[in-house]
Amino acid sequence: MNGTVVDFPAGVVHGTGTVVDVVPVGEKVGVITDRTPFHPVDPSWPDQPADSGTLDGLTVVDCLVGAVDPDGGVAVDTAITARRGDEGYQWVVVHVVDGPSPTVGSIVDLQVDAPRRSALSRAHTGCHVSALALNAVVADLWRKEVPLDGIGNPDFDRIALTSSRMTPDEARDTYRLGKSLRKKGFDSAALLERLEELPGLVEAKVGQWVAADASVDIETAGPHLTDLRYWCCHVPEGTYRIACGGTHVTALRELGQLHVRYERPDDATLVAVTTVGG
Numbered sequence: 001m002n003g004t005v006v007d008f009p010a011g012v013v014h015g016t017g018t019v020v021d022v023v024p025v026g027e028k029v030g031v032i033t034d035r036t037p038f039h040p041v042d043p044s045w046p047d048q049p050a051d052s053g054t055l056d057g058l059t060v061v062d063c064l065v066g067a068v069d070p071d072g073g074v075a076v077d078t079a080i081t082a083r084r085g086d087e088g089y090q091w092v093v094v095h096v097v098d099g100p101s102p103t104v105g106s107i108v109d110l111q112v113d114a115p116r117r118s119a120l121s122r123a124h125t126g127c128h129v130s131a132l133a134l135n136a137v138v139a140d141l142w143r144k145e146v147p148l149d150g151i152g153n154p155d156f157d158r159i160a161l162t163s164s165r166m167t168p169d170e171a172r173d174t175y176r177l178g179k180s181l182r183k184k185g186f187d188s189a190a191l192l193e194r195l196e197e198l199p200g201l202v203e204a205k206v207g208q209w210v211a212a213d214a215s216v217d218i219e220t221a222g223p224h225l226t227d228l229r230y231w232c233c234h235v236p237e238g239t240y241r242i243a244c245g246g247t248h249v250t251a252l253r254e255l256g257q258l259h260v261r262y263e264r265p266d267d268a269t270l271v272a273v274t275t276v277g278g
């Protein structure tokens with residue numbers, strides 16, 4: 001079996017695919033096709049949830065990643081033990097349906113829930129621009145040299161991010177502010193003193209990029225699920241480039257109104273909640 005060819009990085013929401021295998025997923029059926037517009041949730045970094053939609057009219061209740069071993073056995077989602085790049089493995093999209101399984105070799109119609117996909121794409125792009133604007137507005141709080149982002153600010157987002165979760169039109173990014181970050185040279189206390197001003201500063205920075213009509217594109221190293229992909233955003237200061245397997249809008253003006261607020265679930269954690277649309 002070859003790895004699945006994926007069309008979601010180009011923003012595609014509809015297509016057809018040939019069924020290459022059908023596997024059990026719990027009580028349900030996992031349908032693997034040669035190509036698909038469906039975005040599966042990534043088991044190792046589940047930031048953007050699976051697309052929903054239909055497969056030949058059947059409801060796709062979940063969409064997962066599968067790893068096919070050299071003998072043709074398929075491990076799904078968190079049962080996967082192989083790593084990307086392991087010799088002999090192929091990586092596939094598994095459409096989980098609740099209903100009669102289509103036969104191997106048949107051609108099926110694949111329709112993603114387009115409004116939900118659009119809202120997840122807005123959330124994902126909003127997540128990245130909110131984070132990059134945060135990099136810019138806390139750039140003066142680093143006391144040591146650390147890796148920089150695409151336009152030369154210390155990359156707080158990459159260094160401090162511990163989890164990221166998107167829902168339609170909202171992203172929640174969790175950052176660690178504790179001892180390990182302070183050891184890297186970040187002045188967490190100064191950030192907390194600035195906490196009330198942060199939303200306004202971040203929204204103003206994003207506003208400048210929207211006013212400049214910043215565009216977004218996805219660079220891909222190949223057509224398959226596990227080929228490397230990069231989110232590229234072209235702002236007046238330069239180009240941001242982030243490794244990313246999700247879906248996105250093509251210009252920041254499509255985000256609508258972006259708002260951000262910061263929550264403190266505990267002393268060592270900052271959660272950025274970015275909402276878009278509206």
Ligand SMILES: [Zn+2]
Binds near residue numbers: 128231243245246
């Ligand atoms: Zn991303």
